[in-house]
Amino acid sequence: MEFIDLLLLFVTLFLAIIWFKYWSVTGGGQKNLPPGPPGWPIVGNLIQVVLQRRNFMYVVRDLRTKYGPIFTMQMGQRTLIIVTSSDLIHEALVQKGPIFASRPADSPTRLLFSVGKCAINSAEYGPLWRTLRRNFVTELINPARIRQCSWIREWAMDIHLKRLEKGALETGSVEVMSNCRLTICSVLICVCFGARISEARIKEIEAVLKDVMLMTAPKLPDFLPIFTPLFRKQLKEAKELRRKQMQCLVPLVRSRRVFVQGGRCEESNIGGDMEMVSPIGAAYIDSLFGLEPAGRGRLGEEELVTLCSEVINAGTDTSATTVEWALLHLVLDQNIQQKLYEEIVNSVGKKGSITEENVESMKYLGAVVKETFRRHPPSHFVLSHAATKETELGGYTIPAHANVEFYTAWLTEDPSLWKDPGEFWPERFLEGDGVGVDVTGAKGVKMMPFGVGRRICPAMTLGTLHVYLLLAKMVQAFKWVPIKDSPPDPTETFAFTVVMKTPLRAVILPR
Structure with a gap:
């Protein structure tokens, strides 16, 4: 031999x-694991999934039909328990919430960007997560803070409408996703750092953070860590991207620290293209400067960049994606758009200013947004969960620390939960099967655009508010119609969130 x-x-x-x-x-x-497709030696089902050349969410959709509401996939060295039914999701995340509230082990790449899981989304269930989440809820999304930052949204959305009008004059149509991402990103940068910066700099930060999300998406070493040394080039690229991320955001961190330590309570132009406009205590990062989570001590610049990036990334993509899908249906169905426009006019007038209080009272707007969340959830999965100890779910054993993946898209497609689930029908939330639906899942799970249970997205009220305001202002200012001989393509694809494969472009007509 x-x-x-x-x-x-x-x-x-x-x-x-x-x-x-x-x-x-x-x-x-x-052990009594849920059933699942037979795998190959060593790699399990990993190669089978790779060879299909489809996004994982479509593979899971087919396997659910064959194996039922809960099944197992062995992806390399990771055991994945896939949960798809309403009852089992509610049992796991609500009834057994503390047991399923942790996160599985992370790859070296994700640990690099999260600084060892020092982020609300990735932290394991325990003291660090509780401290970070409590601080976020107290300092960023309490009603008083949301009202205090209302001027930021008004400023950014005024610019948004002017940019749409300018783009339409120059090209004859506008792209929805890129414009919405830019606007929401500018809002969240100002909310996090208390700074107003140039559009060019916002675009730079947005691009880098988008690359971070794509870099941290699951890759082969996540499932076969023993092969990590073979992916040194990938880790090197991740380190270079992390350097760019720090290079983009550390100046904002340092400028805000100088502003806070100087005790200046009024806006200050500190040179260049950055202006401190939020009073001390109003920016999210102000609360992080003195925070000392258990086991971590005082947070350094690495952790501060990670925590602020988390807010900007999570809030930008989910909100912009929702607005794009909502506008798709308004373009395709002018009757829905007209109903929404009439509600806006009846509430504030044709040229009236739309405030947070206004949108919260618009029932049809709320129905349109909820139907968008139902029909087009931002992701087909929530972030991976892990059981803190071996437990039982649906009569099967769930090993401790195994990946538990909740496939939430099926909830919105399940004909036993929704009448004509493939139809976009906002009225279902006013007079149909959506009346009384609780998106927090406390009483039962029919849709979960923000997750449910202990790891539910803490910023869901803020994100929903941004969607309400953007959609209402864009419909009040313009009538949205298809481009002649070029109807929008509703084909979906995955880019951190589930987006339109061909970004929506539409003609806008001033009202």
Whole structure:
């Protein structure tokens, strides 16, 4: 036998031993795991998924039909428990909330960007997560703080409407997604850092943070960590992107710290293209400067950049995606758009200013947004969960620390929960099967655009407010119609959130 053959045999046996050891620790076939597709040695179902050349959400959709509401996939060294039904999701995340409230182990790439899980979304269930989340809720999304920052939204959305009008004059139509992302990103940068910066700089930050989201999406080393050394180039690229992220945001951190330490309570132009416009205590980062989470101590610039990036990333994509999908249906169905416009005019007039209080009282606007969340959830999964201890769900064993993935898109497609689920019908939330639906999932789960239970998105009220305001202002100012001979394409694809494969462009006609 040739030396190379002996070497390959040795490597194969070595990997098989490691695999068997891991398989026995995580449960494997000897425990009562949910059923699932048979896998290959060592790699499990990983190669089978890769060879399909489809996004994972479509693979899961097909497997749910075959294996039922809960099934297992062995993806390399990770055991994935896929949960798809309303009852099981409610049981896990609400009734057994503390058990399913943690996060699984992260890859070296994600640990790099989260500074060792020092982020609200990625932190394991425990003291660090509680401290970060409590601070976020208290300092950023309490009603008084939201009212205090209303001028930021008004400023950014006035610019938004002018930019749309200018774009329409120059090209004859406007792209929805890019404009909405830019506006929401500018709002969240100002909310986080108390600074008003140039559009060019906002675009730079937006682009870098978008790359961060794509870089941290699941990749092969997540499922086969033993092969991580073979992906040194990928880790090197991640470190370079992290350097760019720090380069973009550290100046904002330092400028705000100088502003706070100087005790200046009025707006201050500190040079360049940055102006401090929020009073001390009004910016999210102000609350982080003195925060000392258990086990971490005083937060450094790495952690501050990570926590602010988390807010900007999560809030920008989900809100912009929702507005794009909502406008798609308003363009395709002018009757829905006209009903919404009439409600806006009846509430504030044709040229009246639209405030937070106004949109919260607009019932048809609320129905349009809820139907958009139902028909087009920002993601087909919530972020991965992990059980803090071995437990039972649906009569099956869930190993501790295994990835538990909640496939939430099926909730919105389930004909036992919704009448004509494929139809976009806002009235269902006024007089149909959507009346009384609780998006927090406390009483039952029919839709969960923000997750449910202990790890529900803490900024869901703020994100929804941004969608309300953008949609209302854009419909009040313009009539949205299709481009002649170029109808919008509703085909979806995945880019952190589920977006339109061909970004929506439409003609806008001033009202």
